[in-house]
Amino acid sequence: MRLALSGVSVRIDSSPIVAECDLTVEDGERVGLVGPNGSGKTSLLRTVYRALDPFAGSVALSGDDVTTLSQREVARRAALVAQDSTPDFDFTVEEVVAMGRGPWLRAFESTTGGGDATITAALERVRLADHRARRLSTLSGGERQRALVARALAQESPLLLLDEPTNHLDVHAALELLELVKDLERATLCVLHDLNLAAAYCDRIYVLHGGRIVADGPPAEVLDPELVRTVFGVTCTHLTHPVTGGLLLAFSPQQPVRSPHSVKG
Ligand SMILES: Nc1ncnc2c1ncn2[C@@H]1O[C@H](COP(=O)(O)OP(=O)(O)OP(=O)(O)O)[C@@H](O)[C@H]1O
Secondary structure: OOOEEEEEEEOOOEEEEEEEEEEEEEEEEEEEEEEEOOOOOOHHHHHHHOOOOOOOEEEEOOOHHHHHHHHHHHHEEEEOOOOOOOOEEEEEEHHHHHHHHHHHOOOOOOOOOOOOOOHHHHHHOOHHHHHHOOOOHHHOOOHHHHHHHHHHHHOOOOOOEEOOOOOOOOOHHHHHHHHHHHOOEEHHHHHHOOOHHHHHHEEEEEEEEEEEEEEEEOHHHHHOOOHHHHHHOOOEEEEEOOOOEEEEEEEEEEEOOOOOOOOOO
């Protein structure tokens, strides 16, 4: 599975949101998408699963332009794990995971009970087999996110799309979720706000700023202090993680630049 965005621009109500973005995710690669609030990350991600059609450019899954594919075919190739939110309907964990089978069912066919081996395998993979009869609303945030990963696994699509999957999760649940995703060894495009998590879990990172990709590459190269200062407006220092030996970013507020004409102390 290869995802390739080429020159993608997005407009919403004729306002430009994203412009001329090129992005690829290769088979088995974990790619992060970072950027400030409102920079267009979710909008760009939405073009992959056809929730938004590009105004210009193309999105290809395994070489096929997504606009030529049915929603069902797109869902067979790419599964979305959105950020934790209160479910609109209070389905059981098993019912939620069963929804992942939707793209593979024939008309009027349903997956019911625990008979579907794919659903059981997905539940076991995220360690929620014992919670299958529980209502989603009764789970912790971390368990709920794992249930959504199980739904994506049941969908059996080679590409995973994650939109701020660690939002609202405590540090334990966040690391647990990203470790789980890492162990799946699937092509992954993941929107993350936490740059340290992005550095720890992504092979490559794209940085969106004002709707444009301004950098891409390995985290240690891309997240250099100057770029972080320009894009996020904070001072950033590179450290070495004392346990993993990986990149650790320390942030501090940017010192206000004092105007030479300032009359204040
Ligand atoms: N349906 C919509 N109607 C109007 N404007 C929208 C819509 N969806 C997104 N936008 C605008 O597009 C811009 C990019 O939004 P988007 O959610 O893609 O950014 P983001 O980088 O994912 O933000 P965040 O990190 O805050 O989630 C924002 O200015 C937002 O207000």
